[in-house]
Amino acid sequence: MEMPSLSGGAAVMTGLILYVALFLIGTETFLVSPLLPSIALDLGRSPNDAAAIVNAYALSYAVLAPVLAIVTDGTQRRIGIIVGMFLFLVGNLVSSLSSGLDWLIVARGVGGLGAALAGPAIWALLADLASAAGRGRAIGLGMAAFSLGQVAGVPIGSFVAAQFGWRSPFGAIAGLSLLLVLAAGAVLPALKGAPDRSGSPPARRLFGVWLQRETAVALVITFFFHAANLGAYTFLGVDLTRRFDLSAQQLGLVGVLVGTGSVVGALIGRKVPLPNAWGASDPASRLPVWSVLLGLSIVGASVSGTIGAVALCVFLWFAASGAFVSDQQTLLATLAPMRRASASSWNTTTMHIGTACSVWAIGFDKEASPDVLPVVPILAGAAFLVALRLIVLLRRPVPLDDGLSPGFSSKN
Secondary structure: OOOOOOOHHHHHHHHOOOOHHHHHHHHHHHHHHHHHHHHHHHHHHHHHHHHHHHHHHHHHHHHHHHHHHHHHHHHHHHHHHHHHHHHHHHHHHHHHOOHHHHHHHHHHHHHHHHHHHHHHHHHHHHHHHHHOHHHHHHHHHHHHHHHHHHHHHHHHHHHHHHHHHHHHHHHHHHHHHHHHHHHHHOOOOOOOOOOOOOOOOOHHHHHHHHOOOOHHHHHHHHHHHHHHHHHHHHHHHHHHHHHHOHHHHHHHHHHHHHHHHHHHHHHHHHOOOOOOOOOOOOHHHHHHHHHHHHHHHHHHHHOOOOOOHHHHHHHHHHHHHHHHHHHHHHHHHHHOHHHHHHHHHHHEEEEEHHHHHHHHHHHHOOOOOOOOHHHHHHHHHHHHHHHHHHHHHHHHOOOOOOOOOOOOOOOO
């Protein structure tokens, strides 16, 4: 792997571009929930029908990210970031011009494709440029930037939508993405991922991270955790509008709690001292804790009768989410150092597949209001149980991926 020498202004600018990109992706990813009631009303569709725009983004990412990561791991990271953010720009631009649900679904799919190419390359470049000791902090700051899109981007987007219509935030994201693409082309270093030297067929390279037992179990945790997490979040705006008659602008303020919780979790969650109690490495040891906190918080947000109690539960919900994502990205970067883009892409792919499955299950009854109970507690409980299994596996020494074989496994 070619490591460029970055210092001073170059390092600052590179970090700024990567974190701003994550900020924009975070804003766009979580912007749909507070806008969903307005989108459904304007297009004359039910909230369950309009939720298809969430699945369009999620499934586009889920299907394409692992395939694109094979290219990203063997070429310059900057190419994946620049091309991906350009496609992200196009998807948001078309969303801002869409006059019907069909075009909006297509546009969201293109945006998902862009994020599928850029996102894993961004996470991989952050891990590549950081030292082993600083990797957790670099990834934690990345998750904080992603979450800041919820703290600032989602409320601002909701305010803009309330003033100028739901299409306007997508146009604003497209404009900012254009500036970012231009800056990335001028500043990002020509750092290459590790080339594949195994001679293995493409299919084995594509699924290589699943052939290592610990990494595969970690990805299963991601599926269940985010099926509960983002599946419930998709319908949060609809649920709060139904129960408390909140406006789009007020729902944007709920987004402040969502993002603030995520930032807090990403920055301080990794400092929770649990490894001695559980007997596993720091990131893995905390995953069961975040799974339990997630499930309890979502249930609390769903059944609380006052907006204050709901706000507290939402904050705790996304503190658990932010901490989980930071720990999970750090863990996967450590387990698969020669396949960081691939591991990151599969991590987000399983997240989006879990989200799509959960959205389908929650909104299965088209005639009824979406209800996250009892689907979400079951999913969070599954994440907890699989996380305990991972801890057991990681009590044994895990050989690191050497990049020479399609997979690696530890001995019993």
